[in-house]
Amino acid sequence: MFKAILFDLDGTIAHTDTIHFSIWQSWLQKYGLNIDLSFYQQNINGRHNPDFLRQWLSELSEEEIQQLSNDKEAYFREIAQDQLRPLTGLFTLLDWLRDCQLKSAVVTNAPRSNADFMLKVLKLHDFWETVIVGEELPKAKPDPYPYQEALRCLNISPDEALVFEDSPTGIYSSVGAGIFTVGISTTHSDEVLSECGAKLIIHDFSDPRLKTIGVLDNI
CATH class of the missing domain: 3.40.50.1000 (HAD superfamily/HAD-like)
Structure with a gap:
């Protein structure tokens, strides 16, 4: 036992995944990265944000990666309050x-x-x-x-x-x-x-x- x-x-x-997917789909477009649900499931779901951002937005500095991650999660908390x-x-x-x-x-x-x-x-x-x-x-x-x-x-x-x-x-x-x-x-x-x-x-x-x-x- x-x-x-x-x-x-x-x-x-x-x-929470539908919320996270929707945010990342919108936000990553600003960096020229267009994702669908399959991409999200294979490359983002469950991963530590900086890990996948380094892989797919390698042009960003570590400071920019951390800021993007922080901003995205702050927005998640803002809109998820009534959706969890x-x-x-x-x-x-x-x-x-x-x-x-x-x-x-x-x-x-x-x-x-x-x-x-x-x-x-x-x-x-x-x-x-x-x-x-x-x-x-x-x-x-x-x-x-x-x-x-x-x-x-x-x-x-x-x-x-x-x-x-x-x-x-x-x-x-x-x-x-x-x-x-x-x-x-x-x-x-x-x-x-x-x-x-x-x-x-x-x-x-x-x-x-x-x-x-x-x-x-x-x-």
Whole structure:
């Protein structure tokens, strides 16, 4: 039996990808980069902003990259206030997690300001033992480091944890840390998530297949 459940944030705890995609599609046009949903899914979703900006807007300085990232996320917080919705079944799962006295953490590539904002809007800011933010670490996802840091903070081993992730970037990170990972198909297909290493694919937290791995098994 696992002792902790670790959650990604964007696309896992809350539906946010349509908001992020819409903003990036509009803003990147100003730099001559026209993107569609497929490009977003393959190159932006789940990644640390400066990482993909260095790749696709290499003409920008580090200062310009950081400013663009900061401005975009500030705009996200401005327009997302009334649009954030938790994934179906999230609060039932969190109630079960608390009843079972399991530890919990958020592990995200979102900036700290976004993570704090989203969790406050969802009234979950004080729920977690820890919130791990990739930009505050030596390496962000897809490197295993963020999930390894979560394990250290919770004082558990990889085989005592379970991860929920929605992006290839996040799944590579959690699988690389040796943690059993459940993929959530909010943004990517079941096939893509499985190929990245997810052991079980669900649509949301109401999926009855969770009971096959001991989650919500007494509800």
